Amino acid sequence: MELDDTDLEEFDVELPLEDGTKLEDLNDEIEAFSKLCKQMHSLDLIKRTNDALEEFLCDEIELRVQNTCKGTFDKPMLRHSTKWLYSTLYPWLQIIFSSNSQLSHESIENRLVAWSKRLNYHFCMIFCDSRISELFDVIVDFPDSKIAIDDLIVCMRRLDKDYRYRLVESLHAAFRKRLLIPGAGTMDIINTYISTIKCLRLLDSSGVLLEKITGPFRNYLRTREDAARCLVSSWMDEKNNNNELIEELGRTEEPIDNQQDVRFNDDNWLPDPMDAGPDYKSSIYRSADITNLLVSLFDTTDLIIKEIQNQMASYLLTKTDYDTEKELTKLELFKLRFGESKMSTTEVMIKDISDSKRIDSFILGNDNPLRRNMSGSSSEVMMLHGTVISRLFWPTLKGEDFDVPEQISNEMVKYDEGFQIFKPRRKLQWLKSLGKVQIELELQDRTLEFEVAPIYATIIHNFQQQDKWNLVDLAKKIKIDPIILKGKMNFWSDRGILKELPNDEWLLLETAEEVDPSKRAFASNEENCDNIIQSLAEQKAEEFKMYWAYIENMLKNLGGMTLEKIHNILCSVAEPTTSSSNSSFDNNLEDLKSFLNQMVVEDKLEFQGGLYKAKIN
Known part of the structure; x- marks a missing residue:
């Protein structure tokens, strides 16, 4: 909606009735005001009070914008305020000029048009200043605040380019004060940057404003060690709300590193805008999708690739069914975005999981000669399943060495023997701290089931032999540091299975006792959420x-x-x-x-x- 396109003649000189105002009273006011204007015209006072009148009308416009438009982003306030101008303010102005009997109808219309243009421009300035000062809140509320962006677009078209610089400076100040601070979460910063991209592309399709805003985000996110991790998490975790980013991964014609800033065969090429900065790249800020803009915040894609490998490894190592369908889908999307060569290591990791299913089936199946010899004994049923990974292609894995229960240790030996039959001249190196164990605890008054990491299963297994253990003695038996062991024991304590006694004694609670609700709420699946991959x-x-x-x-x-x-x-x-x-x-x-x-x-x-x-x- 262009303000200058509004036809003055389509507005009747009818003033809206205020609450409690009668039509007769309003007509009396109009007649009295018209009579006053005629008297002032006769005394030539209207010309002398033009400046005061214009200042008064500008103050009224500013007051109206502040009272009705401020903080309202989900309604077309520009149209609402413009309607107020033409239906309330300008009719009174028309009475002033019409009361001059010396002016022709054409002269009155010309004066009304001149005044309306000045007041419209002032209204745009006030409205634009108001929206620019609130632009950070508009961005945070996007897309619910898209109407406010549309209003700002209309206003900025009528104003000079100085308001583009005001917008940039205002956003810089708001980001420094309210977003790029230690108290803001990295994922919140990334999400706000995504909303900023969407808003500024509506305001400026050339991407110049976006280029000027990107600098503070890039400089600040470099100080956040978890920036790459949060970005990759938004791609990997399907439970988050960034489905748009996941869909965008595959919507690209060529990998990021192969994209050129200047496309010589592009028939739609346009020169850089006049106000573009030295860091402006049209291929990024004008046409690149949100994913490319997010990746461009980092100096190279190597950091993103390493984080993809780390998080993919974490997802793969938590699988017990060897199902890699979702990971293969993500891998294909990453290949389209970053290139096949950079995803080769990740592809090997996924292939390891698929091969592990085949290896595990052989070792536990009748194709294994060792299993055929044991098939007659029901007590020889193996309960251990393994995941075999290629050490050179996986990230560095955290591990704690400790002695597992004898039953599990025997299972590992048998599994290793079967693996050497499947792959001669190869030997397994067990990472005992990784994996999952499904256990069932039968206590006097309850039976509980858990899926825990091997260290937790080893701890509780030792309480089968005796109900009470000294921390140091148990640490010697498991061959683990007592300080580390105490932290692991708290896992069972939080769940009401173990109880800490004086002198580092720990007791198995055969009968349930009341557990602190705060601890019970805090006790989540941290045994499966331990950072098994080095950051x-x-x-x-x-x-x-x-x-x-x-x-x-x-x-x-x-x-x-x-x-x-x-x-x-x-x-x-x-x-x-x-x-x-x-x-x-x-x-x-x-x-x-x-x-x-x-x-x-x-x-x-x-x-x-x-x-x-x-x-x-």
Whole structure:
């Protein structure tokens, strides 16, 4: 709706009745006001009060916008306010000009048009300022607030480009104050950025506004270690509300790394806008989908690829039925978005799970010669199922070594023997802390079923032998650190199975006792939610520790060095990553700085005058 397109003649000079106002009283007011205007015209006072009249009308417009439009985003307030202008404000203005008997009808119309244009422009300014100041709230409420965006589009078309800069500055200030702060969750920041993309693309199809807004998001998300994890989680977790992002993964013509900023065979190519910044790329900000814009927040796709591998590994390792249909679907979407070569490692992981089903069927089936010899004994039924993974293609897995119950240990030996028949010259290395165990606890007054991690099953299995255990004695039997064991024992304590006594004694509760409701609510499936995959930060720390001896000897032999020099030397000696030809240190300057500073804190290095030096004992 363009304000200038409104035909003044279609509005009758009829004033709306206020509550409690009679028609006769209103007519009397109009006649009295018209008589007053005629007297002022005769005294030539109307010309002298034009400025005061215009200022008064502008104040009324501003007051109207603040009282009726502020905070209302789900109604067409621009149309509502414009209707008020033409049906309430301008009729009074028409009475003022019509009371001048010296003016012709055409002159009156010309004056009304001139005044209406000035007041319309002022109204657009006030309305636009109001909406720009509330744009952050409009973005948060999107798409419910789309009507407010449409109103802002109409207003900004009539105003100069200065309001585009005001919009950018206002959003920058709002993001710094209300969003890009430590108290905001990373997923909330990403979701707000997605809504920002949608809103700004409606406001500016060229993407210039979006390019100017992206900078603060990119700079801040780089400080969030979980930024990549949250983004990948929105693709991997089907229970979240970002179904649009999942659908968008496959809607691309070519992988991200193959996309070019300039397409020489594009018949629809357009030059960059005049107000585009130096970082503006038309292929990203004008035509790229939301997924590409989210990925562009990171320097390279390597961080995203590693996080996909980590989260895919976590999903695959929790499967007990070897069903990888959903993961294969996600893999195909990731291939379309990032390319097949970068997804080759993830493809191997999924294939490992499929192969594990075949291996497990052989070991537990009659095709296994060892099983055929045992088929006559019902007591020899194996209850252990295994998942065989390729160590070189999987992320680093966290593991705790401990002694499992003898029954399970015997099952592992038999499983290993069957595997060597299936794949000669191969040997299994068991990760005892990974997996799931289905157990049934038969107590005096209740029977409970759980699906837990092996360490929890091992703990409760030992209480079959005796009802009370000392923490240290149980730790020696299981061969695990007592401090770690105590944290695991709390799992059963929270569920009312074990009870902690003085002197680190633990008792099996054959009869149920009341458990603290807060603990019961807190006790979730954390035994299945333990971080079995090392985070990217932990992997980086491990990677730097591999080079620690080299760094230390280098500083001892060559003397103090700057951070940049150490980084350059490591880049030349480090092996390239599997996903690119670059060294694994090429993009890790900040991570290297954090590691060296940690070595300074641990008193292993000195930092003086911008140089890192080996500690002299």
